[in-house]
Amino acid sequence: MPEEETSRAPETDEAAAAPKAKKRNKKWVVPTVVVAIIVVIGVGFFAWHNTPGFCNSVCHSPMDTYVESYSSGDQGMLVTAHAEAGLSCLDCHEAKLNEQLTEVIAWSSDTFTTTADGHLVDANVDRFASPETCLKSGCHDWNDVVDSTWGFDGNDAKYNPHSSHQDGSVQCSDCHKSHETSTLYCAKCHDMNLPEGWEATTDAA
Ligand code: HEC
Ligand code: HEC
Ligand code: HEC
Numbered sequence: 370m371p372e373e374e375t376s377r378a379p380e381t382d383e384a385a386a387a388p389k390a391k392k393r394n395k396k397w398v399v400p401t402v403v404v405a406i407i408v409v410i411g412v413g414f415f416a417w418h419n420t421p422g423f424c425n426s427v428c429h430s431p432m433d434t435y436v437e438s439y440s441s442g443d444q445g446m447l448v449t450a451h452a453e454a455g456l457s458c459l460d461c462h463e464a465k466l467n468e469q470l471t472e473v474i475a476w477s478s479d480t481f482t483t484t485a486d487g488h489l490v491d492a493n494v495d496r497f498a499s500p501e502t503c504l505k506s507g508c509h510d511w512n513d514v515v516d517s518t519w520g521f522d523g524n525d526a527k528y529n530p531h532s533s534h535q536d537g538s539v540q541c542s543d544c545h546k547s548h549e550t551s552t553l554y555c556a557k558c559h560d561m562n563l564p565e566g567w568e569a570t571t572d573a574a
Contacts, residue, residue, distance in 0.1 A: 421458050428476050434487030438548040445566025447498070447547040461502060461547070488549065498542035522562045530555060543570070 417423050421439045425432035439452050451461065475481045482490045496502070503509050511531075520526035530544060535554065543554045555561055556569035563569065 418464075419457055419459055421452075424458055428472075431481060431483050431487065431489050434483075435548050443550075443566055445550040445564075445568070447545050447551060451547075461497060495540055495542045498540070498545045498547060500541065503541060503545075522564045524561050528555065528559070528561060 421436050425436040435458075438446055438448050439458070441449065443449055484490060500511070504511050515529065515531045518531050519529045521528065521530060530553070533555070539554050543552070545551055551564070551567045552570040553561060553563050553567055554570045556563060557571075
């Protein structure tokens, strides 16, 4: 039957081409599996990297103090309310490759110093408790913050830590401390109620 023959001819061609195609496909099996494994490890590592436990799993010193503060329940530390809200270290400490490399180098060459209570000595911590960090979108809205803190913690309504004659001279970090006890700068001069767990600023004027 000539009809069958014509229809078989292309089939034979395909059959001849098939082993070639299969062979070509096989070459990708090993790389694909390797890539899949790397992706799975990468995703797993990324998820772990996002948890507080990651930070002190390798760098016990100096990270233990910070990780402990995260679960201390101490209301005087800013980290507590954020931990209770389910935020992690990296929500406030945006992972930046250059900073992470600097950290790894400082850690592995042991060129960091800590205070007696285990905090890193770093003149630059103001960058974390800053408008850039706290007021980024999805976090806090400045107008809401100001509106909600007139007469804070049972103080006279004229007192607002975010709107006063001190504006411009005090930084967020002069009051808000994440891993240490927060301090109310205004209480240096005014007799005010302190938020739970806070202290009055003791810095010299
Ligand atoms: C003079 C001290 C002081 C300074 C400076 C300060 N805060 Fe506050 N902040 C407070 C106090 C006090 C509260 C009320 C805390 C409480 O009752 O637990 C507060 C509360 C907040 C809250 C929570 C408000 C709410 O909605 O309940 C946010 C957010 C906040 N501050 C952000 C900032 C940011 C951002 C800066 C810097 C731009 C800043 N603060 C500077 C003292 C200060
Ligand atoms: C609410 C935001 C917030 C969260 C969540 C947070 N931190 Fe911080 N962190 C800060 C701020 C603000 C500072 C600046 C010093 C301070 O306020 O105590 C800081 C300082 C640090 C420092 C010192 C940095 C330096 O350069 O000296 C380390 C280390 C650190 N945090 C680690 C952690 C780890 C680890 C976690 C999670 C277990 C964490 N932080 C969670 C806000 C946060
Ligand atoms: C260095 C000392 C000092 C600090 C710190 C300070 N104040 Fe004052 N404040 C004064 C003095 C002095 C006056 C004017 C004298 C007065 O009337 O008590 C004043 C006046 C005021 C007034 C006007 C109403 C009043 O009681 O006379 C308010 C409101 C006020 N301060 C809020 C604040 C807030 C909020 C903070 C923290 C962000 C703060 N102050 C920090 C010294 C200070």
